[in-house]
Amino acid sequence: MPASSTSALSLAARLRATDDTELARLLDARRIRDKRIDDFFDLADALLDRASIQHALSRLDRHTLAILAAAPRPTPLDDIVRRARVSDPEDPLRIARALALLDLDDERIVSVYDAVTEQLEAWPSLGLPSPAELLDEPPPPALEAVADADSRFLDRAASERAFATTTAVGELVTEVSVQPARELAKGGLALPDSKRLAVAMGAELHAVPAMLEIAERSQLVERGPGGWNAAESATQWLELPIVERWLRLAGSWLATLPAEIRALLAERPHAAWGEGLAQYLGWLFPAGGDWMRDRLTRYTRDAELLGITAQGTTTGPGAALLAEGVDAARARILPLLPPEVDRVYVQHDLTIVAPGPLAAAADARLRRIADVESRTLASSYRVTQSSLTRGLAAGETRESIREFLTELSLTGIPQPLEYLLVETANRYGALRVGPADRDSVDALPGAKSRIRSNDATLIGAISVDQNLSALALEPDGDRRLVSRFEPDVVFWALTEARYPIVAENEHGEIVPVERPRPPATPPAPEPNGIADLLARVRRSGSSAPEEAGAAWIVRQLEVAIRNRTGVMVTVRMPDGSQVTYALEPAAVAGGRLRSRDRRADIERTLPLSHIVAVEPLG
Template identity: 50%
Template sequence: MTNTLALAARLRAMPDESIVHVLHERAIRRAGISDFFDLADALLDREAVQRALSGLDRTRLAVLVVLGRASTPMDAREVAAALAGSPATPGITPIAAQEALDAVSGLILAHPDSGAFSAYEAVTAQLAAWPSIHLPSPDVLLAEPAPAALAAVPDTERRFTDRLAAERAFDAVTAVSELIAELFREGARELQKGGLALPASKRIAGALAVDVSIVPTVFSVASRAGLVALEDALWLPTDAASAWQHTPTADRWRALAASWQDALPDDLRGILSSRSRAAWGDSLREYVAWLYPAGRAFAEERVDAYTRDAEWLGITAQQAPSSAGSALVESGPDAAAAVVRELFPAEVDKVYLQHDLTIVAPGPLDPAIDGRLRGMADVESRALASTFRMSAATIDRAITGGETAESIHAFLAEISLTGVPQPLDYLVRDAAERYGRVRVRAIDGDGRMRSAVVSADLTLLTTIEVDQSLSALGLVRAAEDRLESRFARDVVFWAISDARYPVAAEDADGSVEALRRQRVAHPRVAERADQEAELVARLREADATADESTGEQWLTRQLDLAIRARQLVVVEVAMPDGRVVDYLLEPTGVGGGRLRGRDRAADIERTLPLSSVRGLRPAD
């Protein structure tokens, strides 16, 4: 076993980036750390050790138990041999033992020594104290076998599972698509305490045709896939969202499933891979509870979060992996997408145009057609067969986005199975003729950009002036055919457009300009000072200053620790004739530039000048 003295020397010799990595992984107290001895004390503090142990799986805990019981450092082969017969780690290989040793050493729970390892005394003591805090004893950690995995899902059940999973996968892609479309129309405000406000959640749920309780899951999946993001506390689509929307349904699902898999922690990825064809549910929770005896609640919470999203994405159905889910965890997203593609309904590129101005898609629309159709029609219902409705307002929206009466008519004729009904033809031409009867242009007033609303239709202009839904614009009559507002052109334009008036925007030359409302998120990564790196830099600077003045400070701190722990140390002393002699001492005091201690080999008291001490190391 090894203690603070050895750890302080190890930390002092470690590269700065390695120490920073340790501090990122370990939660320790920061107060009062002024040198590497203080840092070693903080890392071996009982609470800090317990927090680190709580995140370890049973194999790594078992390795620490074996190291703590050994009288000398052990290498991977010795550890594997000691654990091979334990029910908790049957047949563990030297390779697996080496991986566990490297992991616990990297977390500063075990001390490396020329390819072998020993546990720090504080770690061994904390494991021994586990029964007092209602955790398994070291003996139980080794003796308790893993719960048996359930049998693989039968083929008869898998066929049912695949059908249900495919439905959920298709619905998931549809929901994320609708979320992106809704956020393009209007962003969703994030509360300061986290989560959406209830009105925003209800609006999103209505647009997605899902229960309000599902909205956080949709945001979680879309955010993980990089399709939506927060910008200034507002949820908006990202640049990647438009490209994603225009890819085939199976490829869109692939992106969602791949992001779910990429986000899996390494340990959870291995657990799910080993249960790729067996039910996940309660048996998975039972296994995780066994695997992380000190971190059960946190581990189960992680499992619940990822399995919840897996169920919604169709990776599982009723807690059993689908064929696509098994392919995902075994072979990756491409293999999973190939399975899903065979289960998804075929996409269609033709629709039925009806006399009541509705458009019915007999199946999932080709993404390119769906995207363009949304620009000139509102979605009324969304499922395998979707319904859209066209109106004067949607035609105005399409023309604002750059369409013309001719391009709209040509597109509808191309995709229609029933031709273009006369009422729809009249609607398109009438809306195109009315478009632009009201114009909004930017004006410069008193050095501030304002806007003007102009129209030759004075009755229509008066209607806009008295419209209570537009009162926030503060429109005032500046001339018979002109209203003015203190707000910018685009703000005024979209407000009037939302009120369903035939409005157009003008550029600086007075020409009609197509506007697009879509706003995307460009989230900025918050720059945060790396406190761990700053701490290591301070320690290194203090250590360098001490080395330049005298090495006695480092030596004195080592001896103080040895005295407090009553630890035997080997003291290297330079003799007058040039020889260096090792003394096995139990230090009893330091003062006046001298070291006093009991020489265990000669059984006498010695007093040595600190100036002659060349080094100090723990006794084996």
């Protein structure tokens, strides 16, 4: 259905005067990509297409829709505010104008485009509220509150869930910092990586996507070339106390919540969400449909996981978060969380047990020299030769490890652990990888690294290890191997194969090695999308100014003729003066416009070369 001439003409003129940045935002929000759009009139028609308008309306809240419904014709803003009962119209106006659903002139007159009004008037046939209902239908009843006795029970349950989720997200972030989780082309994590993350978190497989989404929302993980990686801010977050880590997750959830929903939930502490919240969202976004239901599902799911709700009811910490923000939430949840401990039990079987959540700094350092076995209220770790080697490679020494464990342990250092520490420290440095030297290059042209050890048996085992075949190792004597790969690549391959490898520089000095962080993948530019469309419509007016002006006038007249609507035509007279006529254009041919003068009720034929402006009538 073609857009009305008035809407198309005025919108095309507005689009032509809009800068590319604002136009790009508009086209992105309205999902306009049609390759058949060649000029601003085509673009105006696309934006005024009823299907495109319906998609835009489906994302608007009732207050913005009420502004649109209150102005079926150009109307002063003050009159719209009274009729729509909107206390602060600036945000709804800004949103609707940015979506090209209305315009606002310097005199604060609101003009809703005709096609928008027509679509709203057709809503009852789609099972949606009429314009009158958008203006007058009251919101559903407030959410139902629960008893104080129940709220105390719910707060305890919520704190347990908040602790478990924060801990699980921490394990997920730690795991992807060691090995990225691969993202499938069709979306979602690869199954092996999902299973690996579930094991690391101690969670069910189906919980992985939700935990990943919470971590992404909090900017703790990001997509990189190899999949999902830990973000730069993750290291600092992992070093925070448990309550501060929870606040980061809960605060990120709160930031995505629409202000209207936040206000509703804040007004009713310890209120049951359930059907009442769904009804309110249905009222607030009357055309929301699937996207609104999906968003509600995510809000409520993550609220449960974070302890903002328990059994669908706002908890004390959740109510404080919604009403007063993160500082108030901290005060409410801190007494409910298990207290952190700074001491552990070191046992003869080389396990280390923390009787409560271990303080972040102690946990982070303990992970350098021990592997996590379980992560609950009472976490357990296991010390192995491999984990001690990892710690030594990260800069620890035998003395620093012994001093740290002595200070941390409530039971001292058992003799088996002392033996393992001494043995590992004595062996540490026996197998080294460093940059290739002259001898290495002589043995293998193009060599970039070499492995050396005084243990010929160990070098022999590495040379025939099929797990290392990708390194293409070549012998250089009986105690050296060389590779075309960089030393850090060889180091991590041997580390993952559980060899006691250390890195050294060109002077033979042992140096710590950090696993490189893959850079985040920038979003791929969209082919033949917004940029191409903007280039096409700009080219349509890129001729000489006088030619572009004449083409613009002719195009406006053609649109008016097609839609049989009137225009105001300004004509330059022979004496240089200008006269404006209210005309109904009939035809453009031979360099002349044939039309009927509405005021004089006569036919006028005007030279196109004398027409200096065309504007929508009225």
